[in-house]
Amino acid sequence: MNRIKELFATDSKKLIVFITAGFPNKDSTKNLVLEAIKGGADMIEIGIPFSDPQADGPVIQEANEIALKNGITLLEIFEQVKEIRKETDVPIALMGYYNPILRMGTKDFIKKCNDAEIDGVILPDLPLDESVEFCNNLKNKNISPILLVAPNTSEKRIKKISKLAGDLIYAVSILGITGNDLSSKNNLKNYLAKVKDNSETPFMVGFGISTNDDVNWFNSFSDGAVVGSAVIKKVLKDTKKGVVENFVKNLKK
Amino acid sequence: MDNLVKKYNMPDKYGHFEEFGGKYVPETLIPALDELEQEYLKSKKDKNFQKEFFNLLKHYGGRPTPLYLAKNISEELGFNVWLKREDLNHTGAHKINNALGQILLAHRMGKKRIIAETGAGQHGVATAAAAAKFGLECIVYMGEEDIERQKLNVFKINLMGAKVIPVTSGSKTLKDATNEAIRDWVTNVEDTFYIIGSSVGPHPYPMLVRDFQSVIGTETKKQFTDMTNKKLPDRLIACVGGGSNALGLFYPFIDDDVKIVGVEAAGKGIDTNQHAATLTKGEFGVLHGAASMLLQSMDGQIALPYSLSAGLDYPGIGPEHSYLQKTKRVEYSSATDDEALEAFKWLSEKEGIIPALETAHAVAYLKNKNNNIKKNEHVILNLSGRGDKDINTIAKELGIEL
Numbered sequence: 001m002n003r004i005k006e007l008f009a010t011d012s013k014k015l016i017v018f019i020t021a022g023f024p025n026k027d028s029t030k031n032l033v034l035e036a037i038k039g040g041a042d043m044i045e046i047g048i049p050f051s052d053p054q055a056d057g058p059v060i061q062e063a064n065e066i067a068l069k070n071g072i073t074l075l076e077i078f079e080q081v082k083e084i085r086k087e088t089d090v091p092i093a094l095m096g097y098y099n100p101i102l103r104m105g106t107k108d109f110i111k112k113c114n115d116a117e118i119d120g121v122i123l124p125d126l127p128l129d130e131s132v133e134f135c136n137n138l139k140n141k142n143i144s145p146i147l148l149v150a151p152n153t154s155e156k157r158i159k160k161i162s163k164l165a166g167d168l169i170y171a172v173s174i175l176g177i178t179g180n181d182l183s184s185k186n187n188l189k190n191y192l193a194k195v196k197d198n199s200e201t202p203f204m205v206g207f208g209i210s211t212n213d214d215v216n217w218f219n220s221f222s223d224g225a226v227v228g229s230a231v232i233k234k235v236l237k238d239t240k241k242g243v244v245e246n247f248v249k250n251l252k253k
Numbered sequence: 254m255d256n257l258v259k260k261y262n263m264p265d266k267y268g269h270f271e272e273f274g275g276k277y278v279p280e281t282l283i284p285a286l287d288e289l290e291q292e293y294l295k296s297k298k299d300k301n302f303q304k305e306f307f308n309l310l311k312h313y314g315g316r317p318t319p320l321y322l323a324k325n326i327s328e329e330l331g332f333n334v335w336l337k338r339e340d341l342n343h344t345g346a347h348k349i350n351n352a353l354g355q356i357l358l359a360h361r362m363g364k365k366r367i368i369a370e371t372g373a374g375q376h377g378v379a380t381a382a383a384a385a386k387f388g389l390e391c392i393v394y395m396g397e398e399d400i401e402r403q404k405l406n407v408f409k410i411n412l413m414g415a416k417v418i419p420v421t422s423g424s425k426t427l428k429d430a431t432n433e434a435i436r437d438w439v440t441n442v443e444d445t446f447y448i449i450g451s452s453v454g455p456h457p458y459p460m461l462v463r464d465f466q467s468v469i470g471t472e473t474k475k476q477f478t479d480m481t482n483k484k485l486p487d488r489l490i491a492c493v494g495g496g497s498n499a500l501g502l503f504y505p506f507i508d509d510d511v512k513i514v515g516v517e518a519a520g521k522g523i524d525t526n527q528h529a530a531t532l533t534k535g536e537f538g539v540l541h542g543a544a545s546m547l548l549q550s551m552d553g554q555i556a557l558p559y560s561l562s563a564g565l566d567y568p569g570i571g572p573e574h575s576y577l578q579k580t581k582r583v584e585y586s587s588a589t590d591d592e593a594l595e596a597f598k599w600l601s602e603k604e605g606i607i608p609a610l611e612t613a614h615a616v617a618y619l620k621n622k623n624n625n626i627k628k629n630e631h632v633i634l635n636l637s638g639r640g641d642k643d644i645n646t647i648a649k650e651l652g653i654e655l
Contacts, residue, residue: 128280
């Protein structure tokens with residue numbers, strides 16, 4: 001069983017924390033991930049920086065730009081994950097855009113994920129129809145393809161997407177990009193109920209979740225809540241040791 | 254719209270041109286793309302839609318545009334150069350053909366808000382005009398660097414009641430304006446129609462932009478035969494950025510025995526790292542919703558393209574062009590900034606026609622002896638736009654203060 005499947009087999013509510021690799025310094029990844037875990041993160045998403053992050057708002061865009069200026073590469077991210085793996089068994093998913101993976105070669109990418117003991121892959125610009133072969137190749141290596149659904153995804157399509165994903169799906173909370181404001185709680189409730197009713201897998205929710213209240217509220221309707229931009233925003237303001245750990249502790253309360 | 258094309262049948266129903274094309278977008282946009290595709294396929298068969306579209310092209314856009322035998326340059330070159338005068342369209346370029354087609358779709362779909370990306374500003378101007386005509390709110394994303402290069406077009410867009418939003422991320426050009434337009438669309442997908450300006454982006458855009466622009470080639474074919482009593486020209490030439498003016502001319506000839514050439518921007522030279530010659534130097538990748546050839550680094554980061562012309566300054570290219578290159582149906586060549594500038598001056602002096610800087614890249618192809626254009630050949634060049642917008646850039650290059 002892979003770590004993601006194992007984690008979501010339990011009933012507890014999960015906090016998933018997103019960290020951009022190579023940000024704010026090239027070698028910051030490991031420390032920030034370990035801080036987030038110390039603070040109580042149940043799972044980590046590591047962002048692969050991309051020059052044109054179309055699903056991301058200004059905060060994660062800025063982190064991407066800084067990371068790329070630092071010269072981080074996908075190969076180095078795999079090395080960083082290997083180092084992190086030596087110290088923790090918390091599930092780790094990579095989140096990124098399809099082009100750098102295509103450039104590496106999808107087979108090579110999956111092999112390297114396997115070698116680095118990566119548990120899941122999230123690619124917001126690789127939707128269902130384009131991803132069947134890629135998802136199946138990941139699953140053959142026991143890596144979870146974490147496909148996304150959105151508030152305007154039909155019930156039928158949620159079923160299809162979750163079936164292909166197999167272990168976990170990612171429900172985007174809003175029509176929009178990372179870091180946007182959340183929509184009304186009523187709309188959200190209906191949407192989350194629709195996902196719950198139609199998904200064949202557990203689901204986590206992300207985009208715009210920034211406070212302890214948000215995390216608790218979402219987790220009363222979902223299996224996990226992802227916090228990304230809010231963490232990156234803290235680091236943009238203050239790179240001192242412990243900032244991420246304390247922030248995550250507060251989210252988890 | 255495409256009744257001249259019988260054998261060639263691309264894209265497939267998933268929007269693929271073999272490995273190129275497709276829909277590589279966030280899940281949020283999938284329902285919008287499906288809805289657009291359905292509406293478009295319905296409209297294509299709807300006589301009323303077609304009638305309305307062609308009426309607009311004629312009475313608002315100013316079609317048909319002339320096919321003009323440029324005698325002075327023909328004499329100098331030793332072959333016949335025919336210019337398809339898209340520069341004479343309303344708003345100054347072929348862009349209006351597509352903007353009118355898409356705004357009709359938006360209107361049918363009841364969308365109240367229009368967004369667009371623009372590089373040189375020609376698509377922004379065309380969209381602003383179309384939106385003004387239909388009384389729709391219009392927002393145009395434009396890179397900060399392009400705003401500086403194309404002040405005149407920014408002013409025109411504003412005059413027509415649209416709003417230009419400067420984009421300051423990345424290279425501050427067309428690529429980044431497109432990112433920002435996609436982000437807007439993801440956020441406002443319910444009431445917003447995204448009018449993409451070239452044959453790029455996720456399916457069905459490359460197909461529908463091509464189809465709307467194919468009026469260029471359809472007209473050309475008839476005009477050429479009427480004037481020469483010949484069935485077909487020998488060669489077609491067009492500049493290629495995203496590639497919509499080129500596909501518009503090429504598509505109705507795709508099954509015919511005609512040599513077809515696309516000319517990319519070689520900037521300061523294809524052996525430098527300052528060019529926008531995507532097909533000549535790019536690698537397979539995914540950007541802005543489609544798989545195509547792309548200028549990118551070894552790590553798959555998108556490269557910063559360069560061209561003196563803002564309209565060709567794009568690291569990708571329409572997926573159909575990648576396919577047409579792969580199948581060798583179309584030959585792709587390139588022209589540098591210097592060659593384009595020289596061609597710009599040459600056409601202005603010889604024929605009294607000031608071309609857009611983008612178009613000047615295609616004009617430069619005529620002058621290159623390596624292209625082996627035979628004596629008395631009939632060559633049709635898509636004069637995709639007029640050069641008014643480039644006057645400041647050209648003056649600066651020539652060291653003249655206006």
